Amino acid sequence: MPQAVTACVLIIGNEILSGRTQDVNLNHLATTLGEWGVQVKHARVIPDDVDTIVDTVNETRAQFDYVFTTGGIGPTHDDITAQCIAKAFDVPLIQHPDIEARIRQRPAPDDIMASRLLMARVPTGASLIDNPTGGPQGFYIGNVYVMAGIPMIMQGMLSSLKGALRSGPVVRSRSIRAYMGESQIAQALGEIQDKFPEVDVGSYPFFRESRYGTNLVIRGTDPATIEATAQAIMAAVTAAGETPEDLGEE
């Protein structure tokens, strides 16, 4: 079986840590990369602070196959991601001619253009990530991919990477719903997990339309093992006197 390809997501921005902004980028990255065979195994939310960003990038790029960052690549003083990545890789920051060309397509007075050109800065040796929304591109250097924080722009940049990343086995998930408490199924579930160690069996309680229930989620790479685990779980729910609802892949 091919080896898993792993990723770490770094959400860079004081506004997430202050609670001002609800992050939605991690969820989109996890879902999309997962479909491409890249498993997000870790994420960090860190402030706009040079030392923190540099140290975190260097720590995580050594641990995971890919690191994806979002945030901090705009034209203002608090946009410090590009310079931090350059520092992490110990290379000079340059103005990339292709990003510059795109920025200059839209004329502006000198002082405004000077600010906009800050978005053309990339570490020496970086390659570009296209920005289908038409704005300045993102970039990657080594295994670190640097994208915008605005969700619409980040999603556009990510979409341009489709097919360009190394991929491993795709983790599929299969869900079964049971209107019963977690404790009612806990013991059987533990035994099923022991019997099928190649998959992860997760249990997620919910409360919906005045009823308690549990979503039982199987995650794994081998369809046959997932199916066998699903059958075992449905049998256990039935044995406990409830009717399992097969939600299929979701």
Added chain:
Amino acid sequence: MPQAVTACVLIIGNEILSGRTQDVNLNHLATTLGEWGVQVKHARVIPDDVDTIVDTVNETRAQFDYVFTTGGIGPTHDDITAQCIAKAFDVPLIQHPDIEARIRQRPAPDDIMASRLLMARVPTGASLIDNPTGGPQGFYIGNVYVMAGIPMIMQGMLSSLKGALRSGPVVRSRSIRAYMGESQIAQALGEIQDKFPEVDVGSYPFFRESRYGTNLVIRGTDPATIEATAQAIMAAVTAAGETPEDLGEE
């Protein structure tokens, strides 16, 4: 000035990293703790894996005044947070009599009760965090606070900690909206940031009702400095030919 009190949030759960579930706990924790004078400076999302949880807890509890975890304290095999915290503190896991008493209030057959009692496990020396929703309590040991992953329950547990945490200066935020691109204000904003280094000036572009704009956010602990910075920003927006909209504290 009293020293800042800092916190790290650990979101524990494969379901967040797979993209199946959108985390909302970090945002609630950041906002609520911020109001209490505890600044969330860092967050990590980590999988249900013993070594990862133990190492992350030990690394972060040494770096921050508080660590708050969410997730992994239910009754099933994938709920491993309590045992990981015990391992991180190198103390035995015990069954807490107060949690046990609460669980036994609701009768159940032996096997289901056995599963439910797994939620009574805490590290030796832990104290309880009340659970106003009526379910099993959370706990804390040292500076590590362990709470449920289900948002409604986590929020209830957190609310019971009001007034119980050490607190530092509260970071206040003040927002000004300007219907202009970031680049138009970038230079002036950088100068204002240099002039008022005690506050953080952030710039967040948006697109709303077919108009581009930028929210300019000042964050700091001293009301007079925040006010002076706000006045400087509004003057800069006016000088650039736009009308600033003072959104006040938000």
